[in-house]
Amino acid sequence: MSLIGKFASVGGATMASRVLGFVREAMIAAFLGAGPVADAFYAAFRFPNLFRRLFAEGAFNAAFVPLFAKEIEGGGQAAARKFAEQVLSVLLLSLFVLSALAMVFMPFLVGTVIAPKFASDPEKFDLTVLLAxxxxxxxxxxxxVAMLAGILNSLRRYFLAALAPVLLNxxxxxxxxxxxxxDLSAPDIGKVLGWSVTLSGVLQLGLLVWALRRENFSIGFVRPRLTPAVRRLLWLALPAAVTGGITQINLLVGQIIASAQDGAIAxxxxxxxxxxxxxxxxxxxxGVVLLPELSRALRAxxxxxxxxxxxxSLEFGMAITVPAAVGLALLPEPIIALVFERGAFTRETTLVTSEVLAAFSIGLPAFVLMKIFTPVFYAREDMRTPLWASSISVVVNIAGSLLLFPRLGVMGLAIATSLAGWLSALYLGQQLVTRDLFRPAALTIRRILLIVTGAALMGVLLWWADASFPHLLLDASLPVRLASVLVxxxxxxxxxxxxxxxTGALDRREFARLFKRRKKGPDPDGRA
Known part of the structure; x- marks a missing residue:
């Protein structure tokens, strides 16, 4: 399968999850709006998500995938299985200790880290503790799940690992x-959401265990020991953990600042x-495809x-992201109103949320660039450069949030996030060029310039439509608004x-091959 085909395989599974995510968010918005239960749920959910991204998807995957790919290239599946079993035993022990401590000290964590401003509302505070x-x-x-997904990706089996998050939604x-x-009350709906999140995690784990067994790659349990391979993993994971930690601190600081304004977190x-x-x-x-593919190419x-x-990767990422950013920046109100505005989600909430979305969209290409640039360092076992990029990001984000929130409200937090993303992406790009790790080919530069030009032309059309037909895009009945936005x-x-x-900004032959392959039937596992 071509690189674009692998991107499409993972992207298609992710798209299914995102579409269901829209359905989920629209339902939460209708049931809870931007009220206290929604604030409590999102604040509580962010905390396990923080550690998941830090402890699992971030630091763990960044260190695990290159080492696992190295074992496959050097010693075959037997050596890779032995390495995975050693890592699994240490991971399980660490998770047990972390979970036990977090459950005991959750009131303290909510009051000092998750949402300290909730302390002025005892009911919201207690509900946040319970849901967390x-x-x-x-x-x-x-x-x-992150570990098993890393194994599947390293085996070039991408689809099921990408599909697993669909189960959450x-x-x-x-x-x-x-x-x-x-007809449950709002607090009871919050509890149902909490238990649903936990159940989805168990189901995702079960799916990937089955996927590995189907590949005849079963993992047993061994006594936890700090073997040389595990110590190497931890040594590489430490700066990656700090990198992920800084990024998540970024988000958490924004949440803490936002908790001072009712409904801002939601x-x-x-x-x-x-x-x-x-x-x-x-x-x-x-990110999912590039890290294992790049690791194996460099090892070979x-x-x-x-x-x-x-x-x-750079061409494909910019080809989709730049026009998406332009669309979200120029047409936020009709999109937000179409997706969320019903029930407890009012027009006033739509207008505020639209401003935040437009501000977020400015940084969208930067965050995709980071997804493209970071694996280049991780594949070479360089964890320190992304750490410096994250450090720049957190300083800019916190300073920008503290400066802009009092003046612009919740939109100021989104502006600070986008600015921090761009500075971090530019730093990573500069390091790649300076150290001669990557210089975009002339064809790639030409295509990106054409992509930006095409997105600008598209933006003119969107601006004209939004200015000329607000009654159809924003104020008409739901079927008319749906048709107007789609058109x-x-x-x-x-x-x-x-x-x-x-103009050749996109390779017609590559896309033709992709769609021809899909007519024949998709490869369910993203196999090469």
Missing amino acids: RIMFPYLAAMSL VVLVSGLTASGYL IINYADRLNQLPLGVIGIAI GNTKEALHLQNR TVLASAVVYFGFAFL
């Missing part, structure tokens, strides 16, 4: 549907849900293949992709 305790086992399950949507049918989450669609589908797809000494991977998006897509294919 209910959902914290999700961390343990998802940490194991399936379970949450089912729980919300049952809550509506039973508004950030709703806006970020839309912003995460292109970031998740494209950024995650590139194939620098030509490594450069090809980087150039194609506007399709027209802008025709302008952008038409320009891109005509």
